[in-house]
Amino acid sequence: MKDIVQLDGFFPYRLAIAAEAFSRSLMKVYGRRYGLSREEWRLLFLLAGVDAMSSLELGQRTTLDKVQVSRAAQRLEEKGLISRAIAASDRRLRLYSCTEQGKALFAEILPQVETQASGILQAMPETDRAALERGLAALLVAIDSVHTIADETQHSA
């Protein structure tokens, strides 16, 4: 009789719960054992695989705003894990890159995080895991598309 949506069935709620639980599980590894915040870990992850990356791209790929990027990068720099430089092409931008020490730490942590993640994913039936992969990919596309539309309408307004 209730016209109220059951929370358990409310999609955004379930997505948030699952993502948070998953994230917490991984944070136990890089956080508790290595003292990295989620933002720091994410930046390190992004930077470990490339030569350098601009602050702009960094923000776009993490959905972190510029303040979060700036502060996480500052902490990582203090720890000697990344280095910061002013971009030659556009001196407003910063060019971040991973130090050797940062890459070494990342190489040490990543396998442990992967193990932790696998522990959860392997508990799922293969078909469900494939469904999740597919659905998540589509969701990311959908989010990106509505964002783009929102930005465009804002421009014209």
Add this chain to the structure above:
Amino acid sequence: MKDIVQLDGFFPYRLAIAAEAFSRSLMKVYGRRYGLSREEWRLLFLLAGVDAMSSLELGQRTTLDKVQVSRAAQRLEEKGLISRAIAASDRRLRLYSCTEQGKALFAEILPQVETQASGILQAMPETDRAALERGLAALLVAIDSVHTIADETQHSA
């Protein structure tokens, strides 16, 4: 040649990005327009549909620890949206319930949040949406199962 996992393909990363973007999109509605935090909104959501709920159950269903529950509930009480009482069965616990004002506010906000959420979900092909539903359900089960295991081993240790 790189033995480094591409971040874009790393599952936990994509899950976190999608959930955060989705969450931010909904927060524009209940946050910017109604001044509720994510935790406050979630508690209100849980309480709007039932007579009362204990602090313990509240925490379990939201993956929030007791401090977060306590503080979000305190703020909601100050706003007159929920009421707090000591549970008769166990006087350590609290029994939270939604006030009429809280239910009214929830009824006002929910449709707007649903509209916002639908805007994203409707941008997905039907089959992908179904896959996401299925995968997400399985993921929640998997997370719960490994949590249970972890707790049990901790007890025996």
Add this chain to the structure above:
DNA sequence: CCAGAATCATTGCATTTGCAACAAAATCGG
């Protein structure tokens, strides 16, 4: 029935975060 262990909510304090203000640099219009 009682003393110690366990569970739960709250509080204090240091750190972090978000938002707005600000400063530096680039782009655009004339």
Add this chain to the structure above:
DNA sequence: CCGATTTTGTTGCAAATGCAATGATTCTGG
């Protein structure tokens, strides 16, 4: 070429958060 607007990074300050400590209540083993 110069001033106004836009874009980007940083900083200040108030609010939020996490973690450890505390207090209140219940449970457990004798």
